[in-house]
Amino acid sequence: MNKKIILLGATGSIGVQTADIIREHKEEFQLVGFSAGKNMDTARKFLQEFSPEIVCVQQEEDAKALKAEFPAVEVVFGNQGLIETATYDADILVNAVIGSVGLEPTLEAIKLGRVIAIANKETLVTAGHLVMDSAKQYGATILPVDSEHSALFQSLNGEKREQASRLILTASGGSFRDRTRAELENVTVQDALNHPNWSMGSKITIDSATMVNKGLEVIEAHILFDFDYQDIDVLLHRESIIHSMVEFHDTSVMAQLGTPDMRVPIQYALSYPERLPRPEAKRLNLAEIGKLHFQEMDYERFRALKLAFDAGIEGGTMTTVLNAANEQAVAMFLNEQIKFLQIEELIERAMNEHAPIYSPDLETILNVDSQTRKSVENMIK
Ligand code: NDP
Numbered sequence: 520m521n522k523k524i525i526l527l528g529a530t531g532s533i534g535v536q537t538a539d540i541i542r543e544h545k546e547e548f549q550l551v552g553f554s555a556g557k558n559m560d561t562a563r564k565f566l567q568e569f570s571p572e573i574v575c576v577q578q579e580e581d582a583k584a585l586k587a588e589f590p591a592v593e594v595v596f597g598n599q600g601l602i603e604t605a606t607y608d609a610d611i612l613v614n615a616v617i618g619s620v621g622l623e624p625t626l627e628a629i630k631l632g633r634v635i636a637i638a639n640k641e642t643l644v645t646a647g648h649l650v651m652d653s654a655k656q657y658g659a660t661i662l663p664v665d666s667e668h669s670a671l672f673q674s675l676n677g678e679k680r681e682q683a684s685r686l687i688l689t690a691s692g693g694s695f696r697d698r699t700r701a702e703l704e705n706v707t708v709q710d711a712l713n714h715p716n717w718s719m720g721s722k723i724t725i726d727s728a729t730m731v732n733k734g735l736e737v738i739e740a741h742i743l744f745d746f747d748y749q750d751i752d753v754l755l756h757r758e759s760i761i762h763s764m765v766e767f768h769d770t771s772v773m774a775q776l777g778t779p780d781m782r783v784p785i786q787y788a789l790s791y792p793e794r795l796p797r798p799e800a801k802r803l804n805l806a807e808i809g810k811l812h813f814q815e816m817d818y819e820r821f822r823a824l825k826l827a828f829d830a831g832i833e834g835g836t837m838t839t840v841l842n843a844a845n846e847q848a849v850a851m852f853l854n855e856q857i858k859f860l861q862i863e864e865l866i867e868r869a870m871n872e873h874a875p876i877y878s879p880d881l882e883t884i885l886n887v888d889s890q891t892r893k894s895v896e897n898m899i900k
Pocket residue numbers: 527528529530531532533534554555556557558559577601615616617618620638639640641664665666717718719720721722723781
């Protein structure tokens with residue numbers, strides 16, 4: 520195995536952990552290109568360490584500065600640069616950018632029939648049907664990186680879709696799982712960023728606290744594995760040891776377990792269909808853990824999860840609206856412009872005001888996405 524890898528979102532939480540895997544397995548993987556947003560320190564560090572052939576940054580000034588320092592590297596920028604990087608010659612594209620900005624680069628790489636390891640769940644939520652239909656058309660392979668979906672993929676273990684009856688996604692409950700709704704009224708950004716089990720980027724940490732993350736994951740599971748929403752369950756499991764499960768028609772349930780460490784599903788997507796050792800990783804010791812806990816999901820307490828099911832069942836552009844409204848609302852919460860509970864209120868309002876368009880094309884999705892962001896911004900003016 521010597522796989523050339525392009526990594527979009529290299530400077531983020533998933534990106535940096537993907538770089539760890541590439542570093543730990545130099546014989547197996549080579550980083551030929553990556554994208555950064557605005558974090559030039561990490562971009563420079565990776566340019567020195569991995570000597571890639573192409574790099575993309577968000578802003579033109581940063582691209583000029585990097586080109587002066589690394590003249591041998593092709594330096595591109597902005598959304599067009601992201602597409603150039605995504606379609607650069609390689610074996611695997613890892614999409615670890617945050618938000619629906621990852622959609623077009625993914626669609627372009629799919630047209631080249633690439634293997635795409637997708638962490639960027641917003642892309643699947645906003646336009647999953649376009650991604651999966653064109654993957655089929657062009658023979659591209661989509662491999663999940665998100666821990667729950669990697670667990671579902673591993674638990675399905677190549678068995679036919681018809682053999683399975685139900686997907687069971689586990690949820691840790693996020694930073695506020697033990698608080699009542701009343702106690703959420705005045706929580707701060709700092710409180711919300713404090714996740715009990717996983718260390719992640721700030722947007723997804725807020726999504727975990729609101730439970731929007733689990734909602735996006737339910738939609739992601741529907742898209743990736745073709746299960747109806749009524750056949751997807753969410754189970755509260757505070758330890759995050761069982762990463763998800765698949766029930767089969769004979770009532771057998773297959774689960775994937777492990778310590779909460781994103782490097783495991785990231786590495787599996789890179790090495791698939793093989794497995795590589797992880798010498799540094801902590802092994803699962805169930806005797807030490809002693810007990811695992813499970814609890815039914817409370818859809819009134821975790822209202823955003825209910826909204827995500829509603830958006831998924833409605834279909835069409837409703838999931839685009841859910842995602843865009845959430846991205847805008849989370850940005851405003853992180854900026855301290857709105858309170859925590861307003862995130863789900865704004866999502867609900869955006870969904871109520873939207874008349875969904877079914878089987879939307881790319882242009883329609885991009886329009887609905889930008890319209891929704893604007894209208895959510897206006898709701899608090
Ligand atoms: P981060 O916020 O840590 O990183 C996001 C990456 O995207 C950074 O490299 C950032 O650049 C880049 N980026 C942000 N905005 C833009 C833009 N407009 N154009 C180009 N690049 C941009 O996110 P995470 O790593 O936490 O998450 C990445 C994706 O993976 C998300 O979809 C998330 O839901 C999913 N995911 C994450 C998990 C985790 O453990 N973190 C677990 C499962 C899924 P820079 O920082 O340089 O500005």
